[in-house]
Each structure stands twice: as structure tokens, then as C-alpha cells.
Amino acid sequence: MQEKKRGALAGRWSFWAWIGVGLVLYAIIGLLIDNGIIDSYMALIVYQMCLNVILAVSLNLINGFTGQFSIGHAGFAAVGAYVSAVLTAKMQLPFFPALIIAALAAAVAGLLIGIPTLRLKGDYLAITTLGFGQIIQVILINLQYVGGAAGMTVHKETNFTWLYFAALITVVVIANFVHSRHGRACIAVRENEVAAEMMGINVTYYKVLAFSIGALFAGVAGALSAHTFYFIKPTSYGFLQSFNILVIVVLGGLGSITGSILGAVVLTLITAFLQDYPQWQMVIYSLILVLIMIFRPQGLMGTKEFRLSAIGLGRRRDEHAAP
Amino acid sequence: MTTFIQQLVNGLSVGSIYALIALGYTMVYGIIKLINFAHGDVFMVGAFVAYFSYTVLHLGFLGSLIVSMAACAVLGVVIERFAYRPLRKSTRIAALITAIGVSLFLENAGIIAVGAQARGYPSMLPSRSINVGGVTISVQQIGIIVLSVVLMVILQYIVHRTKMGKAMRAVAYDAEAAQLMGIDVDRTISFTFAIGSALAAAAGVIYGAYYSAIDPLMGIMPGLKAFIAAVLGGIGIIPGAMVGGLVLGMIETLVQSLGFSLWRDAVAFALLILILLIKPEGLFGKHAREKV
Numbered sequence: 001m002q003e004k005k006r007g008a009l010a011g012r013w014s015f016w017a018w019i020g021v022g023l024v025l026y027a028i029i030g031l032l033i034d035n036g037i038i039d040s041y042m043a044l045i046v047y048q049m050c051l052n053v054i055l056a057v058s059l060n061l062i063n064g065f066t067g068q069f070s071i072g073h074a075g076f077a078a079v080g081a082y083v084s085a086v087l088t089a090k091m092q093l094p095f096f097p098a099l100i101i102a103a104l105a106a107a108v109a110g111l112l113i114g115i116p117t118l119r120l121k122g123d124y125l126a127i128t129t130l131g132f133g134q135i136i137q138v139i140l141i142n143l144q145y146v147g148g149a150a151g152m153t154v155h156k157e158t159n160f161t162w163l164y165f166a167a168l169i170t171v172v173v174i175a176n177f178v179h180s181r182h183g184r185a186c187i188a189v190r191e192n193e194v195a196a197e198m199m200g201i202n203v204t205y206y207k208v209l210a211f212s213i214g215a216l217f218a219g220v221a222g223a224l225s226a227h228t229f230y231f232i233k234p235t236s237y238g239f240l241q242s243f244n245i246l247v248i249v250v251l252g253g254l255g256s257i258t259g260s261i262l263g264a265v266v267l268t269l270i271t272a273f274l275q276d277y278p279q280w281q282m283v284i285y286s287l288i289l290v291l292i293m294i295f296r297p298q299g300l301m302g303t304k305e306f307r308l309s310a311i312g313l314g315r316r317r318d319e320h321a322a323p
Numbered sequence: 324m325t326t327f328i329q330q331l332v333n334g335l336s337v338g339s340i341y342a343l344i345a346l347g348y349t350m351v352y353g354i355i356k357l358i359n360f361a362h363g364d365v366f367m368v369g370a371f372v373a374y375f376s377y378t379v380l381h382l383g384f385l386g387s388l389i390v391s392m393a394a395c396a397v398l399g400v401v402i403e404r405f406a407y408r409p410l411r412k413s414t415r416i417a418a419l420i421t422a423i424g425v426s427l428f429l430e431n432a433g434i435i436a437v438g439a440q441a442r443g444y445p446s447m448l449p450s451r452s453i454n455v456g457g458v459t460i461s462v463q464q465i466g467i468i469v470l471s472v473v474l475m476v477i478l479q480y481i482v483h484r485t486k487m488g489k490a491m492r493a494v495a496y497d498a499e500a501a502q503l504m505g506i507d508v509d510r511t512i513s514f515t516f517a518i519g520s521a522l523a524a525a526a527g528v529i530y531g532a533y534y535s536a537i538d539p540l541m542g543i544m545p546g547l548k549a550f551i552a553a554v555l556g557g558i559g560i561i562p563g564a565m566v567g568g569l570v571l572g573m574i575e576t577l578v579q580s581l582g583f584s585l586w587r588d589a590v591a592f593a594l595l596i597l598i599l600l601i602k603p604e605g606l607f608g609k610h611a612r613e614k615v
Binding site: 063119120126130135138139141239243247250279280282285294297 | 356358406409410413414415416417418419420421423424425426427428430431432434435439543547550551554585586588589592593595596599600603
């Protein structure tokens with residue numbers, strides 16, 4: 001039992017230690033932005049990092065923890081972005097309720113795609129989710145109400161605090177979910193579906209649950225990104241974006257939340273530094289990707305979590321784990 | 324009625340392009356269980372090689388076609404050797420991501436090499452057309468269909484009548500057992516990639532000739548659609564890919580002729596999802612129970 005509970009964020013102490021680290025980080029970055037030490041261009045990179053953390057951690061729940069290979073995550077972000085944009089820009093709703101409705105709409109989309117397709121496995125599921133993302137894009141391109149292919153402008157509603165706390169909440173919720181009974185059921189489904197079913201786990205239920213939660217947070221990220229960059233167009237949510245999120249997850253390690261955060265930060269920085277040479281950026285990016293897959297297919301962190309005790313913060317887990 | 328036959332002919336031309344690409348997908352999937360996402364980009368490279376052979380080297384239609392097929396066969400083998408072979412023992416996700424990585428690499432290396440803008444493709448075949456009872460058939464369409472049929476017949480011959488084809492079927496059935504029987508598995512897989520890529524190159528050439536424009540990102544959509552075609556027919560089954568490609572081409576042309584051309588891609592993907600839900604093993608596939 002102690003062995004099982006060894007994951008980071010499991011113990012109460014470690015949980016509050018992480019929250020503390022999160023708040024300190026917020027204060028530091030917030031001050032740096034306020035004082036202009038992080039200039040507005042760098043601030044945009046920080047915003048993108050927060051968004052990528054949300055997207056990567058939520059996709060990791062589906063791909064890494066539940067073992068369902070989804071490559072249409074940007075499709076859910078598109079649902080969130082467009083629903084929230086229509087609510088605030090066309091129906092004059094305040095931002096927060098729009099954000100909630102957008103997240104729920106994305107979750108419903110996750111449910112709708114999840115229930116029929118989760119009987120499929122591996123490559124087939126991957127290609128179905130890819131198809132789903134493409135269909136969303138085609139629909140948005142043909143919908144003149146939201147500007148079609150030209151896109152639409154949205155109010156700017158968010159700031160660093162919004163993005164940072166959304167990312168923090170996402171991480172906390174998904175980390176807690178993963179370490180709950182439900183999360184262990186999801187991991188069991190990943191390890192062996194048939195065996196999990198034999199142990200009495202309702203495989204379909206957990207697949208759909210993970211899918212919907214993942215989609216919900218992707219919707220949040222979509223809504224936030226729309227109101228951060230105040231312009232959305234269908235092509236911003238295509239296959240390449242889905243793939244980018246997947247790369248972050250795999251780079252960080254499938255099944256590691258801290259890995260996803262690390263992956264999001266690293267990859268956003270790489271992308272930002274290569275920004276001036278967009279074509280070389282993609283070539284270098286794809287080469288890095290292939291090399292990582294060949295030499296370290298489990299990603300930077302594997303399925304391990306980075307623990308605060310590793311850098312001397314917080315007590316060691318095993319001292320605290322006794323019941 | 325004539326309109327219908329006209330659309331049938333158009334669908335047949337588009338469908339044979341999909342079928343040729345789908346063959347490569349299906350053979351690679353059949354043998355190493357990998358969705359080779361880079362296949363659509365090999366198709367793009369094939370179109371460009373033929374473009375330069377035709378306009379710069381003046382090799383003529385057949386010459387350009389053969390040069391392009393040979394170049395892509397080599398490209399396919401190289402991709403397999405350096406990107407996929409090291410991953411043969413690792414997870415499917417790692418292999419799939421590598422495939423997407425290779426695909427992005429080819430696309431962006433292509434953009435750097437030849438620029439992102441589309442180029443007009445030379446009309447390699449005479450642009451005459453013949454009229455049969457109100458149905459207009461261009462020489463290009465006839466060329467496309469004849470070429471596809473010839474290539475498919477050659478493929479069938481290789482797979483069913485040659486030693487290498489027998490080895491391919493054996494490896495696809497059970498790679499380990501094939502190895503025990505003295506088959507060089509690595510060589511057989513390389514050969515599969517070579518054939519599949521050569522067929523994709525041929526598809527690229529006729530795609531360029533048919534739509535008269537090519538660009539480095541042209542492989543993405545036909546690649547995905549050909550994959551749909553392969554799934555439609557039952558992935559891993561060679562006749563399935565041919566039929567799947569033709570059916571998809573027909574359906575697309577039909578959707579287009581009904582005036583919904585903007586929704587064409589969505590229909591293709593919706594079709595894919597529908598097939599996967601109703602008959603995931605495809606039209607020609609047999610259902611195999613998973614053993615524990």
C-alpha cells in the first residue's frame with residue numbers, strides 16, 4: 001500500500017507544499033511582469049506556457065494515464081474557444097460564465113465523441129479523434145456566423161492571473177483525480193483493458209470519464225486563449241496544434257504530470273526561440289522529435305513524477321506515509 | 324444519366340489516386356502495424372521529383388514517372404531504415420509519433436527546398452478529350468486509370484507470384500515464425516516500403532497532372548484520405564485498399580457534384596468514423612477476437 005501511494009502530490013503535506021510553490025512562483029512571475037522585467041513579448045510566451053500546461057496535463061490524463069491514444073485535442077480547444085467567443089462577443093455575456101459554459105460544451109463534445117468511439121483501440125481511436133478534429137475545423141470554416149475561414153475578433157478578458165490560476169487549478173484537479181480511486185482505475189485500464197475488466201472495473205465508464213475531463217480542460221484552455229490573443233480562426237485549432245500538444249505530453253513523459261508541465265515549458269521556449277525562422281523551426285522540431293522517440297521513447301520523466309523532496313523541500317514521503 | 328456516368332468517370336480518376344496511395348499504407352500497416360503518416364509526404368516528394376525531371380531534365384512522361392518512382396522507393400527505404408527500424412521493438416505510440424515527425428520533416432524540408440507557394444504542373448499527357456455519348460473523358464483521365472490498373476496488376480503479380488511477395492505475406496502473417504523459416508525480415512520490410520513508396524510516387528505524378536498544381540503541403544489531405552480508404556477496405560488487405568480508394572473517390576465526387584464541395588473533407592472523415600463504428604475491420608476484413 002505504501003508503495004502505491006508513493007506518487008507525488010499524494011500526501012497532504014506534499015500537496016500544500018506544491019500549492020505553496022505554485023503561489024510563490026505566481027508572485028515572482030507576476031512581479032516581474034508588473035515591473036516590466038519580463039517584457040510584453042516574453043509575457044506572451046509565459047501566457048502560452050500556461051495554456052500549454054493546461055492542454056498537456058489534460059491530454060496526459062487521456063493519453064498517458066488512461067492509455068487512450070487521442071490526437072484531436074485541439075478540436076476540444078476549438079469548441080471551448082468558439083463557444084466562449086460567441087457568448088462574450090455576440091451575446092455580451094460576462095467572461096467567467098462564458099468560460100464555464102465553454103468548458104462544459106467541450107466536455108459534452110468529449111462525451112459525444114467518446115461514447116461511440118471508445119470501443120476502438122490504439123491506432124483506430126487515434127485516427128478517429130484526428131478525423132473529429134478535422135470535422136470541427138471544416139464546420140468552423142463553413143460557419144459564416146463565426147467568420148468562417150477569416151476568423152473572428154474577441155474581447156481581451158484575461159491576464160496573467162487568469163491563465164496562471166487556470167493552469168494551477170487544472171494541475172491540482174487532474175493530479176488529485178489521478179491519485180484517487182478513479183485515477184487508479186484509469187491506470188488499470190491503460191495497463192491492460194481485459195484484465196481491468198476482469199477486476200470489475202467499468203472500462204468504458206472510465207475511458208469516457210477521462211475523455212470528458214480532458215476535453216473540459218482543453219475547452220478551458222481554448223476559451224482562455226481566445227480571450228488572451230483576442231482573435232480566433234479555425235486553422236489555429238488544426239492537426240498541427242493537436243500534434244504539438246501530443247508532443248509536449250510525450251516529451252514530458254506519458255503518465256507524468258510534472259513531466260507534462262516540464263514539457264510545456266521546454267517546448268514553448270524552444271518554439272519561441274525558433275520563432276524567427278518558422279521553417280527551420282519545424283525541421284529542427286521534427287528532427288528533435290524523431291531523435292527523442294528513438295533514444296528516449298519514454299520521454300523526459302517517463303512515468304515518474306518530480307518530487308519536492310528531491311530538492312530538499314518537504315519531508316520525504318516514506319517518513320510520512322505510515323498510517 | 325450522362326451526368327451520373329460523367330461523375331463516375333471523374334470519381335474513378337480521383338479514386339485511383341487514392342487507391343495507389345492507400346496501397347502503400349495498407350502494405351506497411353499489414354507488415355509492421357504502423358500508420359505511416361509520412362506516406363502522404365512521400366507522395367508529395369514523388370510529384371516534385373517528376374516535376375523537376377520533366378521540366379529541367381526533359382525526360383518525358385514515362386521517364387519522369389520512372390525516375391520519381393525509383394527516387395521515392397529509395398526514400399521509403401531510407402525512412403524505414405533510419406526512423407522506423409530503431410523503434411521496431413518500442414511502443415506503438417512512439418512509432419506513430421516518429422511517423423508524424425518524419426512527415427513534418429519532409430513537409431518543412433520541402434518548403435525550405437522548393438518554397439511554400441504552389442507551382443503549376445506541366446500537363447504531361449495531351450489535354451485532348453474524347454466524347455462518348457455525351458460523356459467527356461479526357462486523355463489524362465484515361466491515362467490515370469490505365470496507369471493505376473497496370474501498377475495494381477504488377478503489384479498483385481509481385482505479391483502473389485514472386486518469392487519476395489511470398490516473404491511479404493509470411494512476414495505480415497507472423498514475423499517471428501517467418502524469421503525462423505529463414506526469411507530476412509528486415510529486407511522484406513525494406514522491400515515493402517520501397518514498393519509502397521514507389522506507388523505513392525506514381526500517385527503523386529498523376530495527382531499533379533490531374534490537378535495541375537503542386538506544393539510541399541499537398542500530401543497531407545490525400546495522405547489522410549488514402550488512409551481512410553485503406554481503413555474502408557480493411558487495413559492490411561491489398562484488394563481492400565484498391566476498392567476503398569475507388570469508393571472514397573466516387574463518394575467525394577458525388578458530394579462535390581451535389582454542390583457541397585466545401586464539406587468534402589468532413590464527409591470523408593465522417594465516413595471513416597462511421598465505418599469504424601459499424602465495421603471496424605473494414606469491408607474486406609475478418610473480425611479477429613483479441614486473446615489474452
